[in-house]
Ligand SMILES: *Cc1c(COP(=O)(O)O)cnc(C)c1O
């Protein structure tokens with residue numbers, strides 16, 4: 386490991402990095418990514434949680450100061466971010482994505498307060514922008530010449546676009562099978578792209594080795610503990626948007642009853658949990674929502690660990706069509722399992738057919754176009770409703786993590802082919818009559 390961060394390169398309210406495995410604390414200015422208590426790589430490393438001085442934040446910042454901030458992007462939550470200066474964030478509007486009361490989806494499911502948080506509307510069209518913005522800010526504050534990441538596609542696209550905005554060189558490891566749209570994003574934003582003749586897990590390990598070898602800043606999901614701190618901003622926004630809608634809260638923030646999010650490595654769901662934990666610790670929300678993590682039955686490692694009451698998941702051979710959640714050995718399972726176990730939620734495993742089918746109601750009744758991994762969260766809600774895990778009056782949020790334009794071939798597979806006609810009014814009439 387090369388380089389050392391100047392003392393100032395951390396948020397002023399960060400107190401410690403605490404190991405989730407042995408409980409030891411590490412100085413926040415350390416360059417460590419994980420605690421060295423575990424000899425193992427992969428799912429059993431000493432993952433770090435970033436801790437804040439909540440009393441000091443509550444004394445220094447009123448919640449209404451945040452809700453009145455003219456910056457709509459994640460910089461508005463700067464007291465709760467691990468960066469020294471909010472201006473270190475790349476000059477892009479990350480976050481500020483819509484939370485919509487989906488009335489027709491409510492009707493179709495017998496719910497009354499279902500909201501869709503559309504994180505496909507981020508600069509590179511997925512929730513990963515929230516984490517990559519933090520990665521680039523920390524790389525810039527630390528003076529790292531290069532940021533690298535492994536990715537199933539979206540984390541890489543997010544890093545490439547944030548890096549372009551900040552003029553920060555980046556190197557990307559993706560499986561060569563990543564959808565074309567995601568590869569196109571990497572190339573147009575000018576990242577150095579190394580497509581691996583292998584699966585995501587191999588790209589992950591290679592990126593780890595290369596960062597150690599060449600002294601690059603490593604954005605890898607799970608391994609880099611600060612990515613959780615970016616992903617948690619989705620919960621800040623959900624609570625702020627619900628608080629605004631509710632008119633019931635003094636703080637301007639309000640928690641939903643339940644949140645549904647798709648799970649691959651487990652980093653997003655861990656981030657969602659961290660965001661609500663921060664707000665609860667500050668007293669800005671009154672309760673912790675139940676968190677539901679949704680996996681494909683063809684990539685179910687964390688689901689199985691939860692079902693079998695294990696601490697560390699057994700690796701699987703993932704084959705799901707939802708490429709963003711296709712993971713053999715999940716890298717952030719500890720935080721993911723905590724998120725579900727500590728909130729009274731559940732993991733849900735759904736069929737790939739249900740994932741693809743869920744794209745249609747989400748689009749036709751909710752007007753949100755999701756990539757398969759995004760629609761997975763909604764497929765999980767459908768199953769949860771069928772199993773009675775949620776009640777009709779509850780406030781429920783489904784997070785769409787990625788835009789449908791990321792993978793149009795999956796969408797066309799479920800939406801059906803297009804009808805071609807001759808350019809004449811009689812052909813229009815005939816097509817409308819026969820429906821074929
Ligand atoms: C990365 C990603 C996920 C899964 O997030 P994890 O942190 O790997 O669990 C889900 N959906 C989309 C669109 C993603 O890009």
Ligand SMILES: [Zn+2]
Pocket residue numbers: 404405406407408409420421422423431
């Ligand atoms: Zn440890």
